[in-house]
Amino acid sequence: MSIPDLCQWLQDTPWGVGIRESTWLFPIIEGTHTIGIALSVGVLLIVDLRLAGFLMRHEPVSRVSGQLMPWSLAGFSIMFITGALLFLSQAMKAYGSIFFRIKLALLVLAAVNALVFELRLRRSIVTWDTAEHPPFRVRMAGVAGIVLWAGVIAAGRTMAYNF
Amino acid sequence: MQTLRPFFEWCDGTTTGQVIRDSRFLFPIIETLHLLALTVLLGSVLVLNLRLLGAGLRTQPMPLVARSLDPLTFRSLLVMLTTGSLLFCSEALKCFDSPPFLIKMVTLFLAIVFHWTVFRPTVNSPAEAARPRRIATAMVSMILWFGVAVAGRAIGLY
Numbered sequence: 075m076s077i078p079d080l081c082q083w084l085q086d087t088p089w090g091v092g093i094r095e096s097t098w099l100f101p102i103i104e105g106t107h108t109i110g111i112a113l114s115v116g117v118l119l120i121v122d123l124r125l126a127g128f129l130m131r132h133e134p135v136s137r138v139s140g141q142l143m144p145w146s147l148a149g150f151s152i153m154f155i156t157g158a159l160l161f162l163s164q165a166m167k168a169y170g171s172i173f174f175r176i177k178l179a180l181l182v183l184a185a186v187n188a189l190v191f192e193l194r195l196r197r198s199i200v201t202w203d204t205a206e207h208p209p210f211r212v213r214m215a216g217v218a219g220i221v222l223w224a225g226v227i228a229a230g231r232t233m234a235y236n237f
Numbered sequence: 238m239q240t241l242r243p244f245f246e247w248c249d250g251t252t253t254g255q256v257i258r259d260s261r262f263l264f265p266i267i268e269t270l271h272l273l274a275l276t277v278l279l280g281s282v283l284v285l286n287l288r289l290l291g292a293g294l295r296t297q298p299m300p301l302v303a304r305s306l307d308p309l310t311f312r313s314l315l316v317m318l319t320t321g322s323l324l325f326c327s328e329a330l331k332c333f334d335s336p337p338f339l340i341k342m343v344t345l346f347l348a349i350v351f352h353w354t355v356f357r358p359t360v361n362s363p364a365e366a367a368r369p370r371r372i373a374t375a376m377v378s379m380i381l382w383f384g385v386a387v388a389g390r391a392i393g394l395y
Contacts, residue, residue: 105390109390115276116277116281116284117283119276119277120284129305130302133296142293145293227269228273232265
């Protein structure tokens, strides 16, 4: 089964058809997806700004991230669920959209950035947890997070326009 | 409402409005900036509200959290008002007939007034407010700011 076949099959499923053809479901799911940006990326932004050394410099990084990341991750689960449902309802349109592909690529890069931070950079956190300006690579991980998520939002919004 | 119609017509007829309307890319670009600023605005308000509810950043004194987040809230609100005005000029007449637009403007006005008259004094006071007051303040703040966002999203549907 090729990718377009899979997309066609997905949007022909009862869920895909149901969401696409309902007057209210699509706007409600789409609205939740859009406004969920505040909880997912909005809260992550504060943690990334602390990593980059721009905000709450007198508070240990681990405290800012430990208390805010659970909220951001709850936001991201809302985003992934609503995003998957939206994709299901218009998989072929998304497949043909260059902006959807850009969005997926940026999502992968954001995930890699997060993994590098969690698996490598965080190992040495005891040495820079209370530092006003964490080491260069940690600050760059924060900046990269902000830039990549801004790109994901921009690409996602642009998907909805027909250029 | 009819007395305001000439104002909407004037906005719709401005050069700025026409240029945005006639361009293929300006509206999407300004709209994306509007959405990015929304991320920062709602994110910063949300985090401050989590602190108010005792659900995040508990270890830091509230006025200190407020002072860190204030510039984000204020600057992103400025970007939202600027980009929002530009978007409005490009479709002012459409907005005139849109119930969600009217709801959004009323909610926005209330959100800004509440933020500066009740919310900020509450989070900035050195003596932490009583728990019921903190919860009530956070609830009203969230309902108003997210209400603005929901009504804003709905403009595109009518």
